[in-house]
Amino acid sequence: MTVRILGPVAIDRPSEPCGPLSPKLRLVLALLVANRGAVVSTDRFCDALWGDEQPSAGIATLQSHLSRLRRLLGPDGRIVALDRGYRLDLAEDGIDAGAFSRLAGEASQAPDARRAADLYGSALSLWRGPAFGELRDLDPIRPEAVRLDELRQAVTEEWVESRLVAGGDASLVADLDGLTVRNPLRERFLRQLMTALFREGRHAEALRRASEFRRLLREDIGLEPSSALAAVEGQILDDDVALRGVPTVFVAPRLQLPVIDDPTRLVGREVDLVRIGGAIGDDHLVTLVGPGGVGKTRLARRVAVTSERFDDGVVLVELAAISDGNVVLDAVATALGVQPQQQLTMRDTLLAALAERHQLVVF
Numbered sequence: 055m056t057v058r059i060l061g062p063v064a065i066d067r068p069s070e071p072c073g074p075l076s077p078k079l080r081l082v083l084a085l086l087v088a089n090r091g092a093v094v095s096t097d098r099f100c101d102a103l104w105g106d107e108q109p110s111a112g113i114a115t116l117q118s119h120l121s122r123l124r125r126l127l128g129p130d131g132r133i134v135a136l137d138r139g140y141r142l143d144l145a146e147d148g149i150d151a152g153a154f155s156r157l158a159g160e161a162s163q164a165p166d167a168r169r170a171a172d173l174y175g176s177a178l179s180l181w182r183g184p185a186f187g188e189l190r191d192l193d194p195i196r197p198e199a200v201r202l203d204e205l206r207q208a209v210t211e212e213w214v215e216s217r218l219v220a221g222g223d224a225s226l227v228a229d230l231d232g233l234t235v236r237n238p239l240r241e242r243f244l245r246q247l248m249t250a251l252f253r254e255g256r257h258a259e260a261l262r263r264a265s266e267f268r269r270l271l272r273e274d275i276g277l278e279p280s281s282a283l284a285a286v287e288g289q290i291l292d293d294d295v296a297l298r299g300v301p302t303v304f305v306a307p308r309l310q311l312p313v314i315d316d317p318t319r320l321v322g323r324e325v326d327l328v329r330i331g332g333a334i335g336d337d338h339l340v341t342l343v344g345p346g347g348v349g350k351t352r353l354a355r356r357v358a359v360t361s362e363r364f365d366d367g368v369v370l371v372e373l374a375a376i377s378d379g380n381v382v383l384d385a386v387a388t389a390l391g392v393q394p395q396q397q398l399t400m401r402d403t404l405l406a407a408l409a410e411r412h413q414l415v416v417f
Contacts, residue, residue, distance in 0.1 A: 061182025174213035
């Protein structure tokens, strides 16, 4: 059993799927997890559940929610009733945030940058959205949500840094472009992007990014960037060999497709699964089309993780973060683990590599 809070709050029981939790049940569980090991008072529960409009049967309803959670948690997690409220006793490995911290810790002690990048990537793959999902802004939950989200940012920085130290990879600039857009005032992402651009021979663009960041910082909060940024600018202007790093091409670790074990997510899609399964056996290209939100991604992932007909397995190519069509081929090459070949375009390199494989590629 795993309690998931790195995204919408959920309970994952692979041997006995429990389905989505109700909003009230998610809230009670979130309060317990955010204060794991400490007592959450009955008053705090009731205030979070109903505010000033607590029903007359509020206490009984709360106890019903807690009873339901006890059954879902099973022997792995205990909700202890105390005089002042309730406490959740849950082992570190019973929560996805615990696994995230463990993997990040292992990465920080890894023997080399490539292994560190692999472990940091595995840690980040556990995230499905902001910590605690839609409950993150509630007062009793916000401190823990903010702590976890900041830890995610710090681990992302280390993941990028380990990729830089290992020599870089085809999708590094695209990843950093997205990170700097989402975190415009986070200087370390900018310095990492400048380094990656410099290594690609894009010196002017790297310096332009630094100038834009300096202007943004001054106009928004009236501060100057750190001396570290000026140091990177100086290295770029001097064409400093030390900034180039190791002269090797490193393929970033792929985040694996998650195992989908919740049958309630695809209720009534059995016919679709059969049709898609037949189509990928008959055709080289199968496209799922339909309005947004109808479940195309879930169908594709379910087909991918349940398909055993491909000798070379399944690869997921994530394109959501890419805004520049010119780097799509690089992103595909990174996901497939394909290295650039001399005297071949990236397109021809990919075609040559895929021609030798019996593989399902999900875009």
